[in-house]
Amino acid sequence: MINIIINIIVIISAYILIGVIEWYPMLKKKENGIFVYGFLFLGSFVISLLLGMKIKVPNPAKGIEAILSMLLGWR
């Protein structure tokens, strides 16, 4: 449990730091691409948080494996 709390603290601090350094100046200047940046950044933050909390995140490699196995008749 303590490991998970440390993970969460580290992840949140890292993302706040990156957000302050990169996203905030973009938001202030209303630069082109702030929404794409925000969407990707928040998406990345959520995935990192879930991984940090040891919650299973869907793995695209497993999906690719399943599709290939079905197509090639392996399993």
Added chain:
Amino acid sequence: MSKEVISDKQAATLVTVFLIGSTLILGTAAQAENDMWISIILGVIITIPIYLIYSRILSLFPEKDIFEISEQVLGKLMGKAMGLLHIWFAFHLGALVLRNYGEFINVLALTATPIIMPMAMFIFICIWGVKLGIEVLGRWAELFALVLFGLLIIFAFLVIPEMKLENIIPVLYNGIAPVIDGAFSAFAFPFGEAVVFLSVFGSLKNSKSAYKVYFSGLLISGVTIMYVLIRNVAVLGSNQLKLLYFPSYAAIARIDIGTFLQRLEIVVAIIFLIAVFIKICICLLAACIGITKIFKLKDYRKIVTPIGLLMLNLSYLVYDSTMEMFDWVTNFWLYYAFPFQVILPIIIWIACEWQSRKTKTKMS
């Protein structure tokens, strides 16, 4: 923003270092055992027509990347769909290479450190590299290729006492089938991976550059990979080679000259770092350029950090263990990569030829 341009020499160095990339340490064409070197030769031959297609696409539409080309020749919707597939391939490849790096460090050096730490540190350097642009990466590759090849040449001499040429013979003992299997593996990993450069080579100088760049990269990397595989087989033998995840590391660890020149395997790690840095940077750059074009953004540098962080997340969750990583590379990569490396470029190439003939007929 002014357009970035790289010289043919820099581009060829980028292709060479990219292709050598993770192959130096992971190896390829394992199915062929002691005939790996024949597989590499066949792999290079198989790659030639595909590189002709890549180069032709770039030469028909100079100064444009695959995202602009596919939108121009296939229409907006199909072009964007093709673009998304290219972005996914570059992004996924970058994540897999980052994981290779993480496993290498985790298995051989920092065994008690969580794998995410070396990967996170490395992706931040790659994000920095990509933000500086392809011109800086080109110059960096040009300089560090000298270090990489210099070290490889020095090792070529130092490892001679450990080489047993009887490990390479008999040639074709298991027949031709494993060699052909190995050739296709070598095509999928690493030669076909150069499809990622279609997204980056809008910055080449002129329309004929692509041929020169792709083929010089293929030749130099083919020879280098062939040498590395022959060295590994000759030093370790095919039986031991099958048991090792990182054969180059084990082969160089055998160097022991005069009892003072030993434990040189750390230099293999340096070579691997140089090559993998370029490979991840190119994949990240390709994904960022693609997203910039799809969402009509002005500068790809703005989105490098979130894409890099997403790449880090994917690389962390993509495999549960080192065994799974090698199982995926050996069994699934060839079939998974084939549509991205061969089918999509062929579709785009046919559309390009059709479009350019239509334009020529209209003009005449």
